[in-house]
Amino acid sequence: MSHLMERLTEKQRTEVKRQMAIYSQGVQEIIPTEELEIKIAKSIIENRPLKVKLGLDPSAPDVHLGHTVVLNKLRQFQENGHTIQLIIGDFTGKIGDPTGKSIARKQLTDEDVKHNAKTYFEQFGKIMDMSKVELHFNSQWLSKLNFEEVIQLAGKITVARLLERDDFEERIAFGKPISLHEFFYPLMQGYDSVILECDIELGGTDQHFNILMGRHFQEKFGKDKQVALLMPLIEGLDGVEKMSKSKKNYIGIDESPQEMYGKAMSIPDELMDKYFELVTDLTPVQIQKIKEEIKSGILHPRDAKMLLGKTIVRMYHGLDAAEQAEQHFIQVFQQGSIPDEIPVIEWRGNEEISVIDLLVNVKLFQSKSEARRMIENRGIKINGEKVRDVQQQISITDGLIIQVGKRKFVKMIIQS
Amino acid sequence: MSHLMERLTEKQRTEVKRQMAIYSQGVQEIIPTEELEIKIAKSIIENRPLKVKLGLDPSAPDVHLGHTVVLNKLRQFQENGHTIQLIIGDFTGKIGDPTGKSIARKQLTDEDVKHNAKTYFEQFGKIMDMSKVELHFNSQWLSKLNFEEVIQLAGKITVARLLERDDFEERIAFGKPISLHEFFYPLMQGYDSVILECDIELGGTDQHFNILMGRHFQEKFGKDKQVALLMPLIEGLDGVEKMSKSKKNYIGIDESPQEMYGKAMSIPDELMDKYFELVTDLTPVQIQKIKEEIKSGILHPRDAKMLLGKTIVRMYHGLDAAEQAEQHFIQVFQQGSIPDEIPVIEWRGNEEISVIDLLVNVKLFQSKSEARRMIENRGIKINGEKVRDVQQQISITDGLIIQVGKRKFVKMIIQS
CATH class of the missing domain: 1.10.240.10 (Tyrosyl-Transfer RNA Synthetase)
Known part of the structure; x- marks a missing residue:
């Protein structure tokens, strides 16, 4: 490093420091910091933008502020002239879960993948300049691998190394099954970095292991190793759980x-x-x-x-x-007129509920007909908005406030 | 079973018992015995031969008596009209060892595989009727699998199940690395049985795990499960180690x-x-x-x-x-004139050695010139055969006897 830094002019050195300061802000971990410095220095000397990767889940994207932690960091790289590589893991998505046990990982069609990619594009467009972004689908190279090539890939990693991943380690410890195919998801993510020759990969701290796979496989394939840049995970509105759609504790970037x-x-x-x-x-x-x-x-x-x-x-x-x-x-x-102290209703479940059922359920009314009457009289507000439709479906979010008339309030708290 | 046995005539029932007695002889384990009985009964009722599989290592075959333990059992099935399926694991052989660490598992060419298959055929011909044997190369189906199909296959087995294999378990326990590709060898062997719909798979007791993989995958693919028939491993001439080429304690079926x-x-x-x-x-x-x-x-x-x-x-x-x-x-x-008690020389290493060096090495002679003279005078016998060439190379085997003149003997014992 010192050797390379000596080749820089004073101005170039200042530029390296300036970029380092920006990229380091708010970051949880850079692995390793020195290499990021070298990459930036080289990009300045060679006048070559760095390739900054973000892997994306191909399932239906609903971007919320939790995601933007990483996206904002990506934008900073873009603002400094580097190239963003978005990789949609459609190969994984098209396979689904071969054990059939995970409902979450349903099999996606080409149509789904295309649609979801478009949705990503629209949403990410609010944060970065999508005209400068590279978009890749990893099925492009992964679907072409044959068994022999898969074996060659598998030959470059040990079982013990894979078992170090926290969730695998835990499942082994508790005797919960790990299906062998699950070992391939980190391999694929690592191999994507080999193919695209990424300089940097971004992700949340929960991607620590998977992003280091990129470094591992790039080295095994004789390529330059990428730098891992890990962002903290942000808690949702409840202040406890990681922000996520399933916990209903998120702020979506498409919300009003x-x-x-x-x-x-x-x-x-x-x-x-x-x-x-x-x-x-x-x-x-x-x-x-x-x-x-x-x-x-x-x-x-x-x-x-x-x-x-x-x-x-x-x-x-x-x-x-x-x-x-x-x-x-x-x-x-x-x-x-929302008073400082509002009675709190604890709520379980996450289905939508009709406004009438909700009002009866939280005991603001004894009967559905009473509730309906009050709605028709425009006497109900949800989060400050008058309810105008007795058929309205309400999706309960944490902290949602129901107001009856002028002075009666309750606040919903989601129990997970 | 009882239900099926009731459908048999007395004569058929006797035939089942007769075959069971033959196949059980000398066997270490049948998994499970009841299913073998059912398979035989069905083959009699439906007049359909059973498919009896033996997997073969594609590397240079030098068949010795250790191998014939299984081959003799195969012959018994053939003698009773069943079909022998020999499967050469050429897919594995062509891959070699992707980690490059194992010298033993060198990569084989198509030419090598063809040659080795021919050698197997010639040697096995001394034990069974090769005109009735089915010969398969597993690259035929394995090389066609793509990544997605490999993932589907891997989705049908857990990591914990694979780690139960004795050698894997041991290596994990001792912190010795297992390369991920090694997990695929038992999968391949199991998948071969799926493709060929084997009824029975034979092997030594060291194949216990791999042969049960066949049952596992056949079940996962909705096929009838094969019966595992495990033969004991036989000790070599030293009476201690399993007979094997590398231990030099074998009797080859091609020997004089x-x-x-x-x-x-x-x-x-x-x-x-x-x-x-x-x-x-x-x-x-x-x-x-x-x-x-x-x-x-x-x-x-x-x-x-x-x-x-x-x-x-x-x-x-x-x-x-x-x-x-x-x-x-x-x-x-x-x-x-070989006396009952012969002095013993302990020997290490397994390279060939020239007869002169050997004689000096075991201290039968003080110098090479003395040793040469005695050979020229036809005074040296190896295993009772006169040495006629001073240049002769000797491959030391366990129990090899060197005779000098009429009365001087030494016996070589290999130290492993």
Whole structure:
């Protein structure tokens, strides 16, 4: 490294440092940091953009803020002239689960894969410039491998190494079965990096093992090893569980400005710093200032959270929508009449429920007819929005507020 | 079973029992015995021969008596009208060892495979009727599998099940690496049985795990499960290690009558029963009689061993050659002058050595020139054969006897 750094001009050296500072911000781990520095230095000397990979699950994408932690980091690479390689793991998706045991991993058709890729494109377009992104489908090379080539690939890794993956290790320890084909998912992800000669692979910390497979196989195939850049996983609105669709604790980037804003206001205070750092586009300097102002008491936590909500809405819907969402929130929840203490209803399950059933279920009404009457009289609000349709289906989210008339409120808390 | 047996005539039932008695003789384990009985019963009712599989290593075959334990059992099935399926694992052989670590598993060309198959055919022809044998090469179906099909196959077995194989279990326990591709060898062997719809698979007890893979995969693919028929492994001339080429403790079926006979005479007395049972074609009644006569003292162990030697030579070279080998042995080793007690030389290594170096090495002579002179004077015998060429290369085998002049003998014992 020192040798290479000596070849750099002062200006080039400053540029390496500048990029390193950006990419390091908010990161959980870079493996190894020195190699990232070398890669950046080489890209400057050779005037060659780095290839920065992100692997994507081919199943129906519903991008939420949890995903944007990684996507924002990708954008930073793009902003500095590097090439983003999105790889859709359609080969895995088309296979499904050969044991038939996992309902989650259903078999996808070509049509599904195409549709999902399009959805990714549309959603990612809100975060990065998709015209500059490389899109790959790994079935392109994986479906062509024959048994002999698979054996050659398998010959480059040991069973013990694979069993080190946390979830495998745990299942072996608890006597839970691991089907042999599962060993191939990390192999495929690693082989993708061999084929595309990736310089860097991004992912959440839960991808630690799989991303290191890329380094392992690139080395075995005599290629330059990629650098692993691991981002923290962000907790959802409940402040406990990792943000995910299945936990219903997420803010989707396709959600309406009001929904986004309202949900942002419901995150626990302790998570604010992390959200500012990982899901907004504010600069490190801006974020530092906010943190300090909260700490010193200049900025009230509620106001900081409103700034967070506004920033998030602005990122996905623009400034006007952000200001409107803020106004709406102030009107309904602050100038309005939501008391500080609201009775809480614990809720299980995640199906949709009709508004009438919900009202009876949480015991706001004794009978369906009473509930219907109140809806028809426009006396019910869900998250500050009047319910106008007695047939309306409600998807319960954590922190959802039901208001009956002017003064009666309950707040839903999801029990997982 | 009882249901099926009721459908049999008395004559058919007797036939099932008769075949069961033959196949069970000398066997280590039948898994499961009841299913073998059912298979035989069905083959009688439907007048359909059973498919009896033996998998063969595609590397250079040098068939010795250790192999014939299984081959003799195969012949019994053939004699009763069943079909022998020989499967040459050429797919594995052509791959070689992708890790490059095993020298033993070198990559074979099509030419090698063809040549080795021919060699098998010639050698097996001494034991069974090759015109009735089915010959298969597993590359025919295995090389056609694509990655997706491999994943489907891998989805039908768990990692824990594979780790149960003794050698894998041991290597994990001792922290020795298992390359992932090694998991595929038992899968392939199992899949071969799926493709060929084998009824029975034969092998040594060391094939226990691999043969049960056939049952496992046949079931997973919705086929009838094969019966595993496991034969004991036979110790070599040293009486300790399993007979094998690398241990130099074997009797090859291509060896000369004199070599065969001489080697047979060198096996330890304790192994005689086992040899009679597993490597000769004597009937159970004949073998029982020999055992009893030895026990009661009617038959001297040395005479029993001569009968064994003669039987083995007769099986591979015919009766005349057997009688000549016996005469030769009597003349050289009995009427001749080999004393009962011969000094023993322990020997390490397995390279060939020139006769002169050998003589000096075992300290029969002080110098090479003395040794050369004695050879030129025809004063040296190896295993009773005069050495006529001072350049002769000697391959040391266990029990090899060097004779100098009339009265000086040493016996070589291989140290492994």
